[in-house]
Amino acid sequence: MPMILSKANENMTRKQRELFDREQLILDTAQQILNQQGTQGLTMDRVAAEIEYSKGTVYNHFSSKEEIISGISCRCMDNLTELFGRARDYNGSHRERIAAVGIAQSLYAQLHPVEMQNMQLIKSADVRDKISEEKQLELLQIEQKITGIVLEIVRDAMNNGDIPQDQPFIPDSIVLGLWSMGYGSNLLHMSGIPFKKLGMQQPLEMAWVNSHKLLDSYQWRPLSTTFDIYALREKLCKDLFPEEMKQLNSPK
Amino acid sequence: MPMILSKANENMTRKQRELFDREQLILDTAQQILNQQGTQGLTMDRVAAEIEYSKGTVYNHFSSKEEIISGISCRCMDNLTELFGRARDYNGSHRERIAAVGIAQSLYAQLHPVEMQNMQLIKSADVRDKISEEKQLELLQIEQKITGIVLEIVRDAMNNGDIPQDQPFIPDSIVLGLWSMGYGSNLLHMSGIPFKKLGMQQPLEMAWVNSHKLLDSYQWRPLSTTFDIYALREKLCKDLFPEEMKQLNSPK
């Protein structure tokens, strides 16, 4: 069996580089199919045909369809991590940074809805059981990395005195609160429930309001009662995610 | 083709009653398989074998596997609705009632994890596309019913003066906030992420805390700073969900 490398490396032989490149090609192709035709449109035969190799070769790289999907998810989560990283490194108050994380998530969900679905899909027990131990560990590590970024911002804010420390479970509860809210909003956003028709606001829009409500409740200063959250959003979008905003607003 | 009724009715003929009963039998059987063997374990052939009819007969009732799953989800959502109804009808403050809704959701998630997964599964685009218009409408209507219960509690609270009305988007934003948080927590709870190992709290536990934080932020009186949320939880569990608590604590 061939040696497959999931991470690029300096001293790879030509052969290894070839294999690595093909692995990326498979993921690229699969992702494209996924975006165009959804999960059912993604079949191993189709991927094989598309990359002009045989099915067996595809199986040399990924032992199942689920492995491919989780491979795609890993890359997507890396991309999301990069956006989160920008938020963490933002030169502003901690409250602004944590807000930027929320924007990052929302932007990503809007720009890459299919990928977002996949990230959730691989969390379901059925799919997870079909993924190898290694891939599961890889996913977990990325997940930890993302959580770590958020946790770091919260801890820094606490050390900086922006959040009073008189409450239990902080910073866990803040992280989980924001995480749940963000996740849930995304899920509702993609659920196809016609909120507009039902005379309700959009979940993603409300997530922005409610996240700030939550942070206010933890007394994370400056409180949103002292500034305009929509002005902040515009500022952060412009400062941190100009490219993403352009993509979002351009006619696809 | 046979006439299939999804709703029970007073003046059904014997034949219609038979068909209706069989439809329930199929759903019961499928649900059992689902609980024991997961989504992949559920096949049309297996259902047919189990109910001792042929596959064609199963297809006379449900035109695809997804239709069965959404049928199960409808029944589960009805059950959840019943729990929510208890919360709404609770003889206590509005804040206590909305809190009871949160408990209802959390209890249901713990008692019926597989069903909860399914309710989320049918929201994914892939599955939704395979469900008939009628079933989608039925799902939407139940969803609206559930939302309506929560909305009703919030509106009553506002009319009662428990929530100040100086903020925009209320009550939408409260409903969506709680909904997102509840959904997200469930998703994380079932995601298999080892929060305990990572030194973090359990999502469902944190959802309880964070929901109250959110309500506090909307200044929904009485504020959680004036009472013990854990004592409240115990009281509500005892008053409203004694049977469910017993099930939860009994060794399955």
Place this chain on the structure above:
DNA sequence: ATAGAATATGACGAAGCGTCAAAAATTGTC
């Protein structure tokens, strides 16, 4: 009792997954 309608059946074709023995390509050695 019997015709006609309603319902049940399971063999069948299609599609997709994952495997594996054989074929092809690559590498190393003299």
Place this chain on the structure above:
DNA sequence: GACAATTTTTGACGCTTCGTCATATTCTAT
């Protein structure tokens, strides 16, 4: 450069499941 050993590729194959449909069976009403 020839040749053996190893690695890689291939696609036909077996298996499972879905959903269909012509045929068989059962029911109903006269």
